[in-house]
Amino acid sequence: MSVTTENGAPVLCHHLSLASFRRLLRDYSLVCDSYSDAMVGSVPQRLEATDMGRRALGGAGI
Incomplete structure (x- = not known):
C-alpha cells in the first residue's frame, strides 16, 4: 500500500x-466451488450443508 500527496510525492x-x-482463501474457494456444484441439480440438503460451511468460514474473517 502506498500513500502519496496530491502531487504524487510518496508519503x-x-x-x-x-x-x-x-x-483461509483456499478453504473459502473450495466452499464456493462446492456451493456452485451443489446449485446444479443437487438435493436441497447438500446446498444447505454447503451454505452452512460457507457461513462458518465467514465467522473466520471473510
Missing part, C-alpha cells in the same frame, strides 16, 4: 504479507 509505503491468509 508512506507499507508492505503486508498475505501468506497468512493463504489457507
